Amino acid sequence: MATIDDVARTAGVSKSTVSNVFSQKRPISKEVTERVLAAARKLNYRPNYWARSLANRTTRIIGLNMPGERVKFSLFHLSLMNGVLNECSLHGYRLLVNSLPKSYLNELPHVSSEPVDGDILLDPVEKDTRIAERIRKNLPVVVIGRPPGDFESKVSYVDNDNVANGENATQYLLRLGHNRILFLNASRYKTVSIDRGLGYRRSLEAAGVPFDPQLLIHKDPDMTSSSFGYSISKEMLMKLPDITAIITDTDKMALGVYRAASEMGIAIPDDLSVIAFSDDSVFAPEFNPPLTGIKLFGEQLGREAAKLLIDQCAAKQHSVKRILISTEMVERGSCAAASQNKGKIQGGMKNE
Amino acid sequence: MATIDDVARTAGVSKSTVSNVFSQKRPISKEVTERVLAAARKLNYRPNYWARSLANRTTRIIGLNMPGERVKFSLFHLSLMNGVLNECSLHGYRLLVNSLPKSYLNELPHVSSEPVDGDILLDPVEKDTRIAERIRKNLPVVVIGRPPGDFESKVSYVDNDNVANGENATQYLLRLGHNRILFLNASRYKTVSIDRGLGYRRSLEAAGVPFDPQLLIHKDPDMTSSSFGYSISKEMLMKLPDITAIITDTDKMALGVYRAASEMGIAIPDDLSVIAFSDDSVFAPEFNPPLTGIKLFGEQLGREAAKLLIDQCAAKQHSVKRILISTEMVERGSCAAASQNKGKIQGGMKNE
DNA sequence: TCAGTTAATAAAACCGGTTTAATATAACCT
DNA sequence: AGGTTATATTAAACCGGTTTTATTAACTGA
Structure with missing residues (x-):
C-alpha cells in the first residue's frame, strides 16, 4: 500500500x-x-485509517456491547441494532460489536484501550461492572435500559418506562377480571425485569390483590424463550389451575405458552389470557389468536441511544440525559374477560 | 490517558x-x-489500540458488509451474525458492521483504508463492485452466498447449494402433483435468487412442465417480505387461479401468503401448498398449518465464513476455498398433494 | 583468564498519518 | 514605497505504540 x-x-x-x-x-x-x-489515483492511495485515528484521537466507531460470554442476539436486539445502524450511517459512524469474553480481554497481551469513541451498553444488570469500567476509562457511554443503582444519575440512557409497562399490562388484565396472573419475567438481575416486576406488584397492590411470589418467575438464561415459555407455563398451569392470565417477556415466550395451552386443552383467550412485551408486528398478528402486547419500539430505542452517544462523542459535553420512549398497548385478541365460572371449576364443579 | x-x-x-x-x-x-x-496499575494505563494496530499492521477486527444504502438486517442476517460473532469471540476478533453509504465514503475527507483485517460480504448481487474493490485494496474477503461471475473462482465463499435448493423445493411440489407453481423469489440480481430460479426451471424442465415466466416473480426490495408475500400472492391467485403451490423466499413472506389465502378462502394445504426457504424453527412450526421449508442453517454459514476469513487474515495464505453447507427439508404440513378436482374447479364447476 | 555465548534492557528508527510553527508570496492599504 | 495582512506551502514535532539494533552484565567452557 x-x-x-x-x-x-x-x-x-x-x-x-x-x-x-x-x-x-x-x-x-x-x-x-x-x-x-x-x-x-495513480498509486491507488488511500489514507490509513489507524494512523489517522491515532493522530486524530478519534475513530468514528461506536461500540455495541452485550454482557456475558456467549453472545446471542435476539429479535429485540435486532430491532435495536437496526435503529443504531440507521443513526450511525447518518452521522458517518461505524458500529463495532464487541463480544469478546472477559477472560480473553484480561490476558496481558490483549489488554488495551477500546477501539471505539464510545459504547452503547445493552441489557444492563443489577451489578453491572461495565459502566464503572468505562467511566474509569473516560469513555462515553449510553445505556439502553435502566442503569443499575447509582449509575442511573451518572450516565445517559434510553429506556421504556418499564415500571409503567409492568403496571399497564397487569392493570389491563386486572380490569378484565383476572386476579391470578402469572408473570414470566425476563431473567433475574436484568434491570428491566426488576422494573417490570415492580410494576406488576404495584398494580396488584393498588387493586388489593395479594402478591403471590409463586406467580413471578424469571426466565432461565440457559433456555430459549420459547421452550422456557412452554415448559414453565405447562408446569404452573398444572400446579396452579386457578391461573387465568399470563404476562410474558417476549413474543417467542408467548408462543411457548400457546403451545402448552393447546396441549392442555386450554383455550386462549377464553380460558387463558396472554399478553407479551413484544416489538414484533409481523408474526404477533398472525398468532392464533393474534397476540396482544405492549410494543416497545426497539428501533427507536436504538436510534435515540446512538444519537445521544454520537452527540456525546462529538461535543465532548457531559450532560447526563435520560430519554424514555413511550410504548403502546396493542390489543389483538389473546386477552378476554376472566370467565365467571373458571373460579367455580377450580372449586371442583368441573362437570356442572 | x-x-x-x-x-x-x-x-x-x-x-x-x-x-x-x-x-x-x-x-x-x-x-x-x-x-x-x-x-x-497506578496510572490506570492500557496500551492504545490504534497505536498498536498501526505498528502491528493488524486490527483484529473483521468487517461485516451489507450492500446498499439503507441497511436493514433481517432474521436470516441475524442468524448469520450470531454465527460470525460466535467464531469471532473464539479467536479474539471483534466485528465491525459497516453500513456507511458509498456517497459518504467517497467524499474526500472520508476516503480511507478500511479499519479491518478482512471483510465478510453479505448478499452478493450480480454486478457486485464490492469484491473487486477489496481485491484491489488487497483486503481478505469471504463472501456469504455465491460471488457473481468470475469472482466465483477468485474469492472464498460459503453458501448453500441454492440451485439444488430451488430444484428440491420444486421437485417436491411436482411430485405432489403440482404443475402450476408460483415462485416468489428473492429480489432480482441477488445471486441467490438467480441460483434458486435456475433450480426451479431445471426441475420443471426435467419434469416436462413448461416454464411460465409469469410464475417467477422477484421480491420488490422496497416492500417488506410479508406485505410483498401478501399482495403479490393475492394478485396472482386472482389472476391465475390454477396456481396450486407457492414457493416463498422467507418465512415472513410465507406469512403474507397465508394471510392472502385465508382472506380468499383458499385452504392451506388442501387448495394451496406453501414451502419456504426458512431458517426459523420457532415460529415456522407454529404457523397454521405448520410451515414446510428448507432450512438453511444460517448460524453455520456465518461461523464457517468467519473461520475462513480469520484463517486467511492470520496465515496470509491465499488459497481460494468454497464451502457448501447442506440444507434440510423439513416437512411440517403446509404442503399436500394437488387435489384432483382443483383443475375441474378452474374449469368452471365451482359448485359441483 | 579470556573469548564466546546468552539474557535482559535500552536507544533509536519506524508505523502513517496530523498539526503547529515557520516561511515565502501575493494582495491590500495609506 | 513600506508596512500590514492574508494565503499557500512546508519542515519538524507529534500521536502512542513496535521493532531492529545496540549495549551491558552474567554465564560458558577450555
Whole structure:
C-alpha cells in the first residue's frame, strides 16, 4: 500500500499538503490539489485509517456491547441494532460489536484501550461492572435500559418506562377480571425485569390483590424463550389451575405458552389470557389468536441511544440525559374477560 | 490517558521494556515486570489500540458488509451474525458492521483504508463492485452466498447449494402433483435468487412442465417480505387461479401468503401448498398449518465464513476455498398433494 | 583468564498519518 | 514605497505504540 510520503514525492509536494488535500482542513490551491489527487489515483492511495485515528484521537466507531460470554442476539436486539445502524450511517459512524469474553480481554497481551469513541451498553444488570469500567476509562457511554443503582444519575440512557409497562399490562388484565396472573419475567438481575416486576406488584397492590411470589418467575438464561415459555407455563398451569392470565417477556415466550395451552386443552383467550412485551408486528398478528402486547419500539430505542452517544462523542459535553420512549398497548385478541365460572371449576364443579 | 512513556518513566525503565511486558514478545525479568505492572496499575494505563494496530499492521477486527444504502438486517442476517460473532469471540476478533453509504465514503475527507483485517460480504448481487474493490485494496474477503461471475473462482465463499435448493423445493411440489407453481423469489440480481430460479426451471424442465415466466416473480426490495408475500400472492391467485403451490423466499413472506389465502378462502394445504426457504424453527412450526421449508442453517454459514476469513487474515495464505453447507427439508404440513378436482374447479364447476 | 555465548534492557528508527510553527508570496492599504 | 495582512506551502514535532539494533552484565567452557 502506498503511503502519504509516496504520494507527496510523486506529486512533488510535502506530506502536510497531501494531508490537507484529503482532510480539507486547510485550503490547497486547485492546481496542487489536482496534482496530488492524480498522484493518489495513480498509486491507488488511500489514507490509513489507524494512523489517522491515532493522530486524530478519534475513530468514528461506536461500540455495541452485550454482557456475558456467549453472545446471542435476539429479535429485540435486532430491532435495536437496526435503529443504531440507521443513526450511525447518518452521522458517518461505524458500529463495532464487541463480544469478546472477559477472560480473553484480561490476558496481558490483549489488554488495551477500546477501539471505539464510545459504547452503547445493552441489557444492563443489577451489578453491572461495565459502566464503572468505562467511566474509569473516560469513555462515553449510553445505556439502553435502566442503569443499575447509582449509575442511573451518572450516565445517559434510553429506556421504556418499564415500571409503567409492568403496571399497564397487569392493570389491563386486572380490569378484565383476572386476579391470578402469572408473570414470566425476563431473567433475574436484568434491570428491566426488576422494573417490570415492580410494576406488576404495584398494580396488584393498588387493586388489593395479594402478591403471590409463586406467580413471578424469571426466565432461565440457559433456555430459549420459547421452550422456557412452554415448559414453565405447562408446569404452573398444572400446579396452579386457578391461573387465568399470563404476562410474558417476549413474543417467542408467548408462543411457548400457546403451545402448552393447546396441549392442555386450554383455550386462549377464553380460558387463558396472554399478553407479551413484544416489538414484533409481523408474526404477533398472525398468532392464533393474534397476540396482544405492549410494543416497545426497539428501533427507536436504538436510534435515540446512538444519537445521544454520537452527540456525546462529538461535543465532548457531559450532560447526563435520560430519554424514555413511550410504548403502546396493542390489543389483538389473546386477552378476554376472566370467565365467571373458571373460579367455580377450580372449586371442583368441573362437570356442572 | 497515560501513555507508554508515562509508565516507562514511572517504572524507571525504557518504552521498549514496557512494550514487551505487555506484548510478551520478549522475556522481561520477573522483577522488572512487577515494577512495570505496578506503575501501569497506578496510572490506570492500557496500551492504545490504534497505536498498536498501526505498528502491528493488524486490527483484529473483521468487517461485516451489507450492500446498499439503507441497511436493514433481517432474521436470516441475524442468524448469520450470531454465527460470525460466535467464531469471532473464539479467536479474539471483534466485528465491525459497516453500513456507511458509498456517497459518504467517497467524499474526500472520508476516503480511507478500511479499519479491518478482512471483510465478510453479505448478499452478493450480480454486478457486485464490492469484491473487486477489496481485491484491489488487497483486503481478505469471504463472501456469504455465491460471488457473481468470475469472482466465483477468485474469492472464498460459503453458501448453500441454492440451485439444488430451488430444484428440491420444486421437485417436491411436482411430485405432489403440482404443475402450476408460483415462485416468489428473492429480489432480482441477488445471486441467490438467480441460483434458486435456475433450480426451479431445471426441475420443471426435467419434469416436462413448461416454464411460465409469469410464475417467477422477484421480491420488490422496497416492500417488506410479508406485505410483498401478501399482495403479490393475492394478485396472482386472482389472476391465475390454477396456481396450486407457492414457493416463498422467507418465512415472513410465507406469512403474507397465508394471510392472502385465508382472506380468499383458499385452504392451506388442501387448495394451496406453501414451502419456504426458512431458517426459523420457532415460529415456522407454529404457523397454521405448520410451515414446510428448507432450512438453511444460517448460524453455520456465518461461523464457517468467519473461520475462513480469520484463517486467511492470520496465515496470509491465499488459497481460494468454497464451502457448501447442506440444507434440510423439513416437512411440517403446509404442503399436500394437488387435489384432483382443483383443475375441474378452474374449469368452471365451482359448485359441483 | 579470556573469548564466546546468552539474557535482559535500552536507544533509536519506524508505523502513517496530523498539526503547529515557520516561511515565502501575493494582495491590500495609506 | 513600506508596512500590514492574508494565503499557500512546508519542515519538524507529534500521536502512542513496535521493532531492529545496540549495549551491558552474567554465564560458558577450555
